[in-house]
Each structure stands twice: as structure tokens, then as C-alpha cells.
Amino acid sequence: MTDISSQNAERPTKAAILHGLRSRCPNCGEGKLFDRYLHVADTCPQCGEALHHHRADDGPAYLVxxxxxxxxxxxxxxxxxxxxxxxxxxxxxxxxxxxxxxxxLLPPMKGLIVSIQWSRRMHGFGHHR
Structure with missing residues (x-):
């Protein structure tokens, strides 16, 4: 049985954003966010956090x-x-x-969008991995 309170715990938005701007995993800040230039890795190689839920779409391009x-x-x-x-x-x-x-600027902006989605549990990031 999983603990519901740990699944709904607040995720640190500021730290996640800083990690995303550095193209690092929003969860641990250590693993690479991208496999290739703008291709987000399915999971973090360090902590195993699922990253495939992102829906960055055109947001990074508009910010750039x-x-x-x-x-x-x-x-x-x-x-x-x-x-x-x-x-x-x-x-x-x-x-x-x-x-x-x-x-x-495209990779940091995509990292920003993905990290905000992760910290706000948007688009499937809130489900238990």
C-alpha cells in the first residue's frame, strides 16, 4: 500500500525550475533531462523519475x-x-x-516548461511511478 500523503506532497517549484534551466532532472537535479538536443529522456538516469509525461509542445519556442x-x-x-x-x-x-x-535558449526553456509541469503535477506527473 502506498502512502497517499507522500504522493501528494508539495514539490519544490523553485528548485525544480533551477534544475530545468540547467537541463537537469527536476526531481534530483543530477540526471540529464535530455537524451539529444531537445528530446526529453523517458526517465532520469540517476533517480528513475518518469519524465515522458511532459507536454512542452510550442511553449519553449514562444518563450524563446x-x-x-x-x-x-x-x-x-x-x-x-x-x-x-x-x-x-x-x-x-x-x-x-x-x-x-x-x-x-531552446533547451533551457524546454527544461523550464518540463520542470514547471513536474512541480505542479501536470499531465501525468502526479501519478505514482
Whole structure:
């Protein structure tokens, strides 16, 4: 017989979010969250926590767009006011920067979404493993 109170115990949201941003298991903080670039592991290799319940879908991409658009928007303004580069140079530099920044931010944002879902017991994360 399993203890109902241990199944419904509060999960630490702040710690889980910090673990997710580091692409680590939201439960133990030690195991890798991803098998490949954006593929979440089915279970944590360290603690065995089931991670396949996640439903991150488009959430990480929307967060990345929100962040990158603000950063690139500021960079456009700053570059134009300070240096006045040729528009083709500015477009090339900022396009490469936007792509690189987007690819760098996607895993932490997906980890954030998965860790929030885990800490709030959403989409099957609340069931006993």
C-alpha cells in the first residue's frame, strides 16, 4: 500500500525550475533531462523519475521568441544609433545572432516548461511511478 500523503506532497517549484534551466532532472537535479538536443529522456538516469509525461509542445519556442525579439530589437536600435552600419551588414550580423541565441535558449526553456509541469503535477506527473 502506498502512502497517499507522500504522493501528494508539495514539490519544490523553485528548485525544480533551477534544475530545468540547467537541463537537469527536476526531481534530483543530477540526471540529464535530455537524451539529444531537445528530446526529453523517458526517465532520469540517476533517480528513475518518469519524465515522458511532459507536454512542452510550442511553449519553449514562444518563450524563446519573446526573449530573442526583445534582445535583437534592442541590438538593432543600439547598433543604428552608435555605429550606423550598412543595413546588409546589420541584417546579417543580427540574423546570425538571432539564430544562435534561439538555438542556445531552446533547451533551457524546454527544461523550464518540463520542470514547471513536474512541480505542479501536470499531465501525468502526479501519478505514482
Amino acid at each position: 521568441i519573446l526573449l530573442v525579439a526583445h534582445i535583437i530589437g534592442f541590438a538593432i536600435h543600439f547598433m543604428w544609433v552608435v555605429w550606423r552600419p550598412d543595413p546588409w551588414v546589420m541584417a546579417t550580423v543580427l540574423s546570425v545572432g538571432a539564430v544562435a541565441l534561439s538555438l542556445a
